[in-house]
Amino acid sequence: xxxxxxxxxxxxxxxxxMKLVVKNYQLYLIFLPVLLxxxxxxxxxxxxxxxxxxxxxxxxxxxxxxxxxxxxxxRFFNSNYFLQLIWNTISISLYSLIVSxxxxxxxxLMLNEVKGSKFKKLVQTVTYAPHFISTVVMAGMILLFxxxxxxxxxxxxxxxxxxxxxxxxxxxxxxxIYVFSGLWQNVGWSSxxxxxxxxxxxxxxxxxxxIDGARRMQRIWHINIPGILPTIxxxxxxxxxxxxxxxxxxxxxxxxxxxxxxADVISTFVYRAGLIDHDFSFSTAVGLFNSVINxxxxxxxxxxxxxxxxxxxx
Amino acid sequence: MKRLINADDVIxxxxxxxxxxxxxxxxxxxxxxxxxxxxxxxLEVLNGNVIFLPKGITxxxxxxxxxxxxxxxxxxxxxLYTVIGTFINIMMTIFAAYPLSRKDWVGRxxxxxILVLTMFFSGGLIPSYILITKLGIYNTVWxxxxxGAVSLWNVIIxxxxxxxxxxxxxxxxxxxxxxxxxxxxxxxxxPLSKPVLAVMVLFYGVSHWNSFFSALIYLNNRKLFPLxxxxxxxxxxxxxxxxxxxxxxxxxxxxLVAESIKYGLIIIASAPFIAxxxxxxxYFVKGIMVxxxxx
Numbered sequence: 001x002x003x004x005x006x007x008x009x010x011x012x013x014x015x016x017x018m019k020l021v022v023k024n025y026q027l028y029l030i031f032l033p034v035l036l037x038x039x040x041x042x043x044x045x046x047x048x049x050x051x052x053x054x055x056x057x058x059x060x061x062x063x064x065x066x067x068x069x070x071x072x073x074x075r076f077f078n079s080n081y082f083l084q085l086i087w088n089t090i091s092i093s094l095y096s097l098i099v100s101x102x103x104x105x106x107x108x109l110m111l112n113e114v115k116g117s118k119f120k121k122l123v124q125t126v127t128y129a130p131h132f133i134s135t136v137v138m139a140g141m142i143l144l145f146x147x148x149x150x151x152x153x154x155x156x157x158x159x160x161x162x163x164x165x166x167x168x169x170x171x172x173x174x175x176x177i178y179v180f181s182g183l184w185q186n187v188g189w190s191s192x193x194x195x196x197x198x199x200x201x202x203x204x205x206x207x208x209x210x211i212d213g214a215r216r217m218q219r220i221w222h223i224n225i226p227g228i229l230p231t232i233x234x235x236x237x238x239x240x241x242x243x244x245x246x247x248x249x250x251x252x253x254x255x256x257x258x259x260x261x262x263a264d265v266i267s268t269f270v271y272r273a274g275l276i277d278h279d280f281s282f283s284t285a286v287g288l289f290n291s292v293i294n295x296x297x298x299x300x301x302x303x304x305x306x307x308x309x310x311x312x313x314x
Numbered sequence: 315m316k317r318l319i320n321a322d323d324v325i326x327x328x329x330x331x332x333x334x335x336x337x338x339x340x341x342x343x344x345x346x347x348x349x350x351x352x353x354x355x356x357l358e359v360l361n362g363n364v365i366f367l368p369k370g371i372t373x374x375x376x377x378x379x380x381x382x383x384x385x386x387x388x389x390x391x392x393x394l395y396t397v398i399g400t401f402i403n404i405m406m407t408i409f410a411a412y413p414l415s416r417k418d419w420v421g422r423x424x425x426x427x428i429l430v431l432t433m434f435f436s437g438g439l440i441p442s443y444i445l446i447t448k449l450g451i452y453n454t455v456w457x458x459x460x461x462g463a464v465s466l467w468n469v470i471i472x473x474x475x476x477x478x479x480x481x482x483x484x485x486x487x488x489x490x491x492x493x494x495x496x497x498x499x500x501x502x503x504x505p506l507s508k509p510v511l512a513v514m515v516l517f518y519g520v521s522h523w524n525s526f527f528s529a530l531i532y533l534n535n536r537k538l539f540p541l542x543x544x545x546x547x548x549x550x551x552x553x554x555x556x557x558x559x560x561x562x563x564x565x566x567x568x569x570l571v572a573e574s575i576k577y578g579l580i581i582i583a584s585a586p587f588i589a590x591x592x593x594x595x596x597y598f599v600k601g602i603m604v605x606x607x608x609x
Binding site for chain 1 (some may be wrong): 322330333338341347348359362365408409418421428429435437438439441442443444445461463496526531545549583587588592598
């Protein structure tokens with residue numbers, strides 16, 4: 001009896017679903033190009049990952065090339081640049097995270113205290129501007145400003161009575177230049193998400209706190225920061241998940257033979273090995289190693305923060 | 315609410331304003347310096363006399379920039395890639411976001427999964443490169459337009475905007491009136507979604523305008539180079555075409571002019587979007603917020 005009821009219900013359910021599918025056929029139609037795009041440009045390259053385990057030859061193609069197992073990976077792990085690449089990638093990321101993660105939050109908290117004034121809007125507009133500058137222009141600006149002959153930074157150093165510094169030709173400055181130029185470019189833009197999280201905090205909480213005699217710093221500490229904590233957590237998960245993903249462009253544009261010891265990261269290496277040296281299999285293996293580590297990191301951080309405060313990315 | 319004025323509050327405000335003004339100065343100064351350096355005599359810049367105000371005003375740099383064929387072709391190509399590319403992006407984003415925003419769309423979870431998976435794992439540089447060459451779009455305009463046809467982040471932002479700002483009862487009412495899904499999208503939903511569409515046009519537009527990586531790996535025909543590749547040659551690699559520096563005889567003079575061309579070029583390359591974004595700035599919070607938090 002119940003089994004038949006279930007059967008009938010399933011039938012009803014299926015036919016209702018079918019009706020919905022037919023009724024919404026236009027939705028499938030417009031989604032089709034998107035699906036094709038993802039299959040071709042995102043899933044098809046995954047098929048090509050197999051060359052990481054092969055010795056790729058253009059004549060034999062992806063499928064026809066001979067398997068070599070983990071040879072490409074062991075070659076990478078045993079190479080003398082392996083540790084340096086990993087160290088540069090992680091240290092640039094962590095340095096950048098330590099500087100560029102908290103400062104936008106502080107900026108947002110400060111801006112949030114400026115109530116309804118033109119000043120607030122001015123600061124916002126101005127701090128967003130560098131975000132719209134391209135990486136190439138950014139690299140050009142860095143080179144111009146830091147130039148030992150004509151750069152404005154060195155002119156100021158000379159005014160202070162010191163010797164000009166050739167910043168780009170000394171490896172020890174590279175990471176700091178990378179991180180602080182990034183901060184300059186994105187501090188305003190990154191603060192937007194926290195500003196909007198702040199604007200959704202219930203003003204009644206503040207009113208109650210004021211009546212209880214709470215001071216500004218106390219209200220920021222006990223109301224505003226807890227209020228934006230979920231947003232902070234999500235942004236932190238994303239940041240940690242991308243820790244092995246130092247952006248290619250700026251490092252690539254700023255690195256030169258003299259600072260490469262601290263400026264070579266995995267993504268620039270993958271590019272050089274693949275498209276300059278044409279070692280396709282090796283480059284793919286290094287890239288695959290990198291994205292597997294990324295995936296693991298993301299899952300770990302997501303798990304940890306989920307246990308801590310129930311905010312997870314997925 | 316009337317805030318009680320007390321000493322604590324005043325001190326806080328003063329410090330806050332001072333610090334924010336400092337931030338303002340740090341952000342503005344490099345931009346300001348580029349402007350004054352581009353219109354100053356290059357010799358004055360070299361001698362360190364240009365720090366707060368322009369000296370020996372000249373527009374030579376801009377005159378030379380507009381004489382250069384590579385820069386003009388690059389500029390034209392970039393405008394082309396930005397306009398067509400952004401159009402493709404917007405259509406694709408709507409086509410992805412609209413079905414995904416509909417709770418009654420059978421397959422919504424499955425398709426979301428297919429899209430989101432690509433965020434966590436991808437083929438990587440070389441497999442994509444092989445694909446582009448196999449498809450026959452290497453070294454063509456299409457390599458600039460198709461591989462980045464849609465960005466998942468932007469789909470999520472748009473989808474969330476659609477589903478949070480348009481009540482579920484609206485489609486139902488429209489269907490009763492005999493409205494089809496597409497009519498609903500184009501006649502009702504899109505006109506209601508102007509803020510998020512404006513933000514999307516800006517985001518995609520900027521990313522095309524500033525795009526450098528895909529041109530670096532997928533193009534080697536100079537006639538197709540976007541502005542950013544030409545900029546890289548001049549700003550980063552210090553390679554100047556002959557038309558620009560031909561009128562200067564001495565090496566020193568050439569170097570001087572080269573520097574001021576760089577400053578001018580930075581302005582010409584960055585001005586369009588820096589001029590546009592304040593117009594839709596008020597939508598940023600909406601655009602970025604809605605997508606990432608509730609997503």
